[in-house]
């Protein structure tokens with residue numbers, strides 16, 4: 420019964436483009452000592468009851484009693500091993516979401532975690548925390564910038580316990596700076612109410628929405644795509660985007676400034692941390708070379724002055740995902756104007772996630788080799 424409800428809830432919110440992009444986000448439900456969590460690599464929109472991973476809650480939460488090494492890599496590797504060990508024996512061939520521990524710390528039955536642009540306009544706003552307090556008072560827990568993984572889960576757990584002590588109820592909303600939102604409730608209806616209440620309040624403060632219009636694509640668009648794909652190399656695919664807001668941001672390097680650094684970990688993962696800005700297609704070859712010598716790989720996003728942006732990937736679906744995520748970054752940049760202007764991730768956190776990505780890529784490659 421609970422799995423049926425969880426699947427329906429996941430599919431409902433997963434199909435809402437305002438809330439979920441490119442399969443991001445995750446959901447869970449608890450029954451007795453079992454947590455059902457969305458599997459890594461499945462998407463909320465299409466997840467089926469059989470795709471959820473069963474986790475022993477007691478084992479999952481025992482990570483908080485452990486003492487892990489200070490070293491980031493070691494700590495995260497050990498915490499991941501413990502997460503895997505918390506799977507029920509029937510599910511050891513499934514991979515739970517990396518955010519499972521965060522779901523486990525909510526005592527409520529249902530938990531949903533998403534990264535909607537409208538919410539991230541607030542969480543990536545320079546005055547986001549202040550305005551969140553004005554909008555929600557003590558209804559929410561605001562979590563400042565924090566390394567993902569075990570450290571974030573532990574911090575959230577401590578903040579949840581503190582909340583419970585102060586208000587004698589469990590917190591049902593966590594807003595994570597430069598990341599997204601967790602909502603929790605004991606029933607599906609309650610969860611909808613909590614989530615929709617948050618969205619309503621945030622929308623109520625918006626002074627501007629991203630312009631939805633598309634402009635006409637430049638005549639040589641196809642040719643530009645081919646030129647840039649050749650520079651990217653290895654049979655890459657490209658998607659060109661010219662909706663009004665992307666043109667507005669691409670008007671000059673100065674206007675593109677809010678987009679030249681990442682807002683959330685997802686933007687780093689799918690679009691790489693830094694887009695390349697060039698004045699014209701004629702500068703592309705030079706720009707790619709410069710970028711590659713600085714970063715060691717080609718850019719996934721190229722903003723061309725006055726033209727919008729091109730998103731690249733090793734194949735069509737990777738290019739499409741990079742495109743969707745960068746469009747999301749543009750929306751966040753627009754929404755953040757209602758919350759004091761943009762607030763990016765810090766260099767320290769960007770580097771941490773970039774290194775983490777490199778590491779997990781290496782691991783995937785070595786798994787493949789096995």
Ligand SMILES: [Zn+2]
Nearest residue numbers: 518532534599
């Ligand atoms: Zn997340």
